[in-house]
């Protein structure tokens with residue numbers, strides 16, 4: 001599959017490499033000046049070459065998720081970033097090819113899957129409002145009488161996973177299979193060690209499951225839904241793989257890699273809206289203020305962001321802020337989005 005016409009290893013080592021990026025790829029400058037005109041090449045050089053400094057400056061300001069065995073062993077001081085443009089241009093920096101645990105980034109794809117399988121019935125199970133408490137809050141679900149505020153908090157994802165279990169004959173594999181199809185690869189797996197470890201300590205998620213069941217918002221057995229949920233969270237992917245697999249959200253619901261329609265154009269707009277308001281949990285307002293694009297984070301340290309009609313950006317670095325969002329990942333996104341003037345606001 002040759003959709004991506006160039007793969008650039010942006011090591012930021014030599015000026016020649018940076019120039020090459022500036023000259024060969026005008027994706028950031030579409031509709032403005034040609035890349036070799038004044039300013040455009042320099043803008044891209046600055047954009048790429050600043051990233052290592054941003055990462056190093058942010059190290060130590062957050063902490064690796066330690067409540068999931070397996071995640072606490074991940075070396076904290078590393079980062080990756082990948083940008084996938086609508087026209088096929090791909091940029092990368094740092095450890096962009098290193099796979100990490102996608103965790104709650106899976107919730108973006110499970111929502112898309114549920115919309116494919118169950119359509120508008122999804123919105124009877126979850127709301128579309130930001131959650132004021134932590135992503136795994138029990139009191140939030142109780143306050144909302146069993147309808148989770150949105151599909152991106154844990155309780156919301158459990159309700160969505162329940163729908164997937166009801167509609168699929170192979171619910172544990174369905175997400176992995178979709179992700180593989182989206183980027184035409186066989187190299188995406190769920191890590192059973194991470195899934196098992198989380199199941200062993202996941203008392204709070206079990207509590208959420210039983211609460212949903214009590215409110216009649218879970219059709220299947222709590223244990224079955226939890227096991228599928230953990231399998232989805234434990235999928236390992238790289239920034240490059242995530243950026244490419246989410247391109248359908250920058251392209252009105254159609255993957256430009258395979259030409260496959262994943263969701264309708266209206267559903268794409270709706271998913272992006274919920275990502276913008278809820279994808280970064282109770283840090284979503286701050287992220288909208290500082291960055292300003294739809295995005296989904298995971299406690300593995302990844303953030304997958306969408307610039308509608310243009311590109312996707314995935315940034316990863318394991319240390320998290322108190323909301324569970326990558327500290328360095330947010331800073332990288334803030335820098336990139338500002339430089340390419342991609343905020344949707």
Ligand SMILES: NC(=O)CC[C@H](N)C(=O)O
Nearest residue numbers: 103104135233298299324
């Ligand atoms: N924010 C996250 O990435 C949380 C996902 C994690 N698997 C959990 O259930 O707690």
